[in-house]
Amino acid sequence: MSELQDRQIVLPGQLLGERIRCEGPCLREREGTFSTVRGLARVDKNSVLVIPQAGPYLPKAGDIIIGVVDADMGGVYSVDVKGPYRCILKQLRERGGRGGRGGRDGPRDRGRRQDDEEFGTYVPGDVISAKVAYVDEVKEAKLMGPRKLEGGYVMQVKPMKVPRIIGKQKSMITLIREYSGSNISVGQNGLIWIAGGNMALAQESIRMVESQAHTAGLTDRMTMYMRERSKK
Amino acid sequence: MNIEYYLKRDYISNLIREGKRVDGRALDEMRPLSITKGYAKDKACGSAYVKLGSTEVMAGISMDVGTPYPDSPTSGVMSTSVELRPIAHPTFEAGPPREDSIEVARVIDRGIRESGCIDFDKLYIDKDKVWMVFIDIHILNHDGNLIDAGGLAAISALLDARMPKYEAGRPVRGEWAGGLPLTCTPIPFTYHKIGDSIIMDPTCEEEYAVDARLTVTTTETLNAMQKGGDGSFTAEEVKSCVHRSFEKASHLRKQVEE
Amino acid sequence: MIHMSGKKSDLKLINGGVRLDGRKPDELREIRMEVGVLKNVQGSAYVEWGKNKVLAGVYGPREMHPKRLQNPTEATVRLTYNMAPFSVEDRKKPGPDRRSVEISKISSEALSDVVQVHLYPDAAIDVFVEVLQADAGTRCVGLTAASLALADAGIPMKDLVAACAAGKVDGEIVLDLMKEEDNFGECDLPLAIVPRTGEVVLLQQDGKLTGEEFNKAFDLAYQGCLKVYEIQKRALLAKEVRQ
Numbered sequence: 083m084s085e086l087q088d089r090q091i092v093l094p095g096q097l098l099g100e101r102i103r104c105e106g107p108c109l110r111e112r113e114g115t116f117s118t119v120r121g122l123a124r125v126d127k128n129s130v131l132v133i134p135q136a137g138p139y140l141p142k143a144g145d146i147i148i149g150v151v152d153a154d155m156g157g158v159y160s161v162d163v164k165g166p167y168r169c170i171l172k173q174l175r176e177r178g179g180r181g182g183r184g185g186r187d188g189p190r191d192r193g194r195r196q197d198d199e200e201f202g203t204y205v206p207g208d209v210i211s212a213k214v215a216y217v218d219e220v221k222e223a224k225l226m227g228p229r230k231l232e233g234g235y236v237m238q239v240k241p242m243k244v245p246r247i248i249g250k251q252k253s254m255i256t257l258i259r260e261y262s263g264s265n266i267s268v269g270q271n272g273l274i275w276i277a278g279g280n281m282a283l284a285q286e287s288i289r290m291v292e293s294q295a296h297t298a299g300l301t302d303r304m305t306m307y308m309r310e311r312s313k314k
Numbered sequence: 315m316n317i318e319y320y321l322k323r324d325y326i327s328n329l330i331r332e333g334k335r336v337d338g339r340a341l342d343e344m345r346p347l348s349i350t351k352g353y354a355k356d357k358a359c360g361s362a363y364v365k366l367g368s369t370e371v372m373a374g375i376s377m378d379v380g381t382p383y384p385d386s387p388t389s390g391v392m393s394t395s396v397e398l399r400p401i402a403h404p405t406f407e408a409g410p411p412r413e414d415s416i417e418v419a420r421v422i423d424r425g426i427r428e429s430g431c432i433d434f435d436k437l438y439i440d441k442d443k444v445w446m447v448f449i450d451i452h453i454l455n456h457d458g459n460l461i462d463a464g465g466l467a468a469i470s471a472l473l474d475a476r477m478p479k480y481e482a483g484r485p486v487r488g489e490w491a492g493g494l495p496l497t498c499t500p501i502p503f504t505y506h507k508i509g510d511s512i513i514m515d516p517t518c519e520e521e522y523a524v525d526a527r528l529t530v531t532t533t534e535t536l537n538a539m540q541k542g543g544d545g546s547f548t549a550e551e552v553k554s555c556v557h558r559s560f561e562k563a564s565h566l567r568k569q570v571e572e
Numbered sequence: 573m574i575h576m577s578g579k580k581s582d583l584k585l586i587n588g589g590v591r592l593d594g595r596k597p598d599e600l601r602e603i604r605m606e607v608g609v610l611k612n613v614q615g616s617a618y619v620e621w622g623k624n625k626v627l628a629g630v631y632g633p634r635e636m637h638p639k640r641l642q643n644p645t646e647a648t649v650r651l652t653y654n655m656a657p658f659s660v661e662d663r664k665k666p667g668p669d670r671r672s673v674e675i676s677k678i679s680s681e682a683l684s685d686v687v688q689v690h691l692y693p694d695a696a697i698d699v700f701v702e703v704l705q706a707d708a709g710t711r712c713v714g715l716t717a718a719s720l721a722l723a724d725a726g727i728p729m730k731d732l733v734a735a736c737a738a739g740k741v742d743g744e745i746v747l748d749l750m751k752e753e754d755n756f757g758e759c760d761l762p763l764a765i766v767p768r769t770g771e772v773v774l775l776q777q778d779g780k781l782t783g784e785e786f787n788k789a790f791d792l793a794y795q796g797c798l799k800v801y802e803i804q805k806r807a808l809l810a811k812e813v814r815q
Binding site: 118 | 633693
């Protein structure tokens with residue numbers, strides 16, 4: 083059971099509940115389960131979910147990230163995603179493909195190397211978007227499907243705010259894209275690439291969403307704000 | 315290796331070439347400036363907390379009795395130090411001052427010293443005894459233009475400072491005897507060259523695109539200058555910067571002297 | 573603590589249960605806390621406690637340098653305590669002195685107990701405490717601020733760390749020494765606890781205490797920590813609400 087209200091802000095060391103399922107950053111001890119961060123608690127009859135309001139970016143398989151190549155180790159690149167652990171970009175054998183006859187994923191067989199052409203070459207300072215293929219035991223993420231992002235501007239937001247910046251069914255980011263006319267790529271790691279259109283409006287809008295992420299009625303306020311700003 | 319340098323440099327340069335800046339300011343526009351004097355008034359002789367945009371700097375003035383320099387036996391002594399505290403930027407490391415912080419300290423020092431701002435003769439106490447004025451500048455958040463922010467904090471702290479009471483050969487802590495003997499308010503302005511354009515008050519990321527900078531400190535006269543960075547200025551640019559400084563400084567001086 | 577060995581100042585620190593600054597023996601100084609005050613660090617806090625003014629900032633978890641110090645099983649918490657030269661009446665020369673190094677070490681150890689370090693092997697969690705104005709008890713203020721900065725940065729902890737000192741002044745046990753009491757008193761006892769579990773993560777004592785006096789001072793400091801904890805929590809909640 084939990085004594086918490088839904089959407090209550092919890093703090094490190096705060097009791098979430100005694101015999102209840104808890105997810106998110108929490109610690110189970112004999113007396114109960116405690117939050118380990120400041121965050122928003124989503125509470126229902128059977129479980130509590132803690133959504134942290136800040137924290138480092140830890141890559142997981144499937145994440146799309148925006149990163150900056152920071153070292154070339156002979157065709158294997160180290161990519162800075164502004165997190166505590168490195169990401170490595172190299173031509174991968176696609177790992178764990180289903181492959182074979184009748185495989186759901188079609189004609190992808192195990193061990194196909196990505197094309198040299200498709201992979202490209204990179205120098206430190208290149209901005210790329212890529213997908214996290216997998217994360218190994220030493221927390222190093224291996225990237226695949228890189229795409230170089232030329233020109234434009236990279237801004238950094240708190241990784242925990244990325245879901246709000248994207249919005250339910252991409253509603254918020256679509257709004258920002260429409261009003262600014264900019265090309266925008268959002269990385270789960272908190273790096274966002276913006277190019278073309280009204281870049282200043284895109285940046286300001288993203289900053290506003292970041293700082294007001296947890297407030298209600300944000301989408302409407304953002305719509306009004308961007309409508310006003312884009313008239314000028 | 316500072317990846318931000320590679321990341322921002324071209325974007326910023328291109329934008330500046332079009333006469334635009336990331337935050338929409340004009341090329342010679344400064345960010346909002348706030349000065350809070352007396353921030354550490356319970357302990358320091360003088361202090362000031364300056365916010366220039368997101369750059370945050372605190373300066374403190376400490377005074378003690380010491381011996382004068384042999385070649386100026388009746389003059390007080392002044393020394394300026396700048397610490398780029400690790401809290402201010404992820405690339406600042408703890409340790410002895412690096413060339414960056416030393417240059418910033420020396421540029422700010424000369425701006426104050428060469429203007430005759432502090433009347434050193436009035437700091438004479440007795441044979442072999444003079445007041446020593448320590449200006450310590452603590453950078454707390456680095457978002458560019460540390461020389462101007464630091465210089466403004468230093469002069470504001472000097473204006474805020476009180477002379478310690480002197481009794482029986484020693485300063486009496488916690489008791490004061492008037493303000494410091496100051497004659498003028500030197501104001502620094504640093505001009506930054508990016509390509510063929512000159513901007514003022516760059517943010518941290520704009521500084522990655524800067525080729526050269528020129529710091530001009532003025533009162534009614536030009537008192538100190540320093541060119542830094544491995545790029546260059548034309549002679550016309552230098553003259554223009556110097557002449558612009560007088561007027562700009564007199565505006566800013568009002569806010570500093572408040 | 574500065575001991576005037578043998579000589580006791582003829583300054584009376586407590587007069588009829590009232591201290592020099594008007595406080596009662598078990599009263600804390602006025603405390604104000606704010607989080608999220610600096611931009612470049614990942615988490616920050618500012619605490620005014622009596623005349624103390626202390627800033628704390630956190631970077632991390634981030635890649636640890638030098639690499640040879642990396643711990644493959646857990647993150648390393650490194651707190652660096654630094655006093656600004658102008659933070660004290662007699663200017664302090666820039667750079668770490670032995671006292672600052674010691675305070676940094678014991679404070680890092682205190683935080684290492686609560687931070688969930690096993691979540692970030694090899695990484696560093698760097699906390700910087702900058703004392704802008706000092707008036708006794710700065711190690712407690714610094715640790716209290718550091719703990720807030722960690723929470724502001726979203727670094728998982730089993731609880732906050734709350735710190736407070738007690739001491740003996742004119743023979744009486746008092747809470748939260750100010751500068752004169754620290755200089756001329758008979759004992760100083762800084763304490764930091766994990767409020768939820770009651771664990772002691774920082775404890776020092778210097779001066780003379782009988783066993784009974786120690787119990788009294790310890791309990792008083794402990795209660796002080798619990799009061800500080802309430803203020804910390806309010807500061808963390810306030811930011812969320814204000815935004």
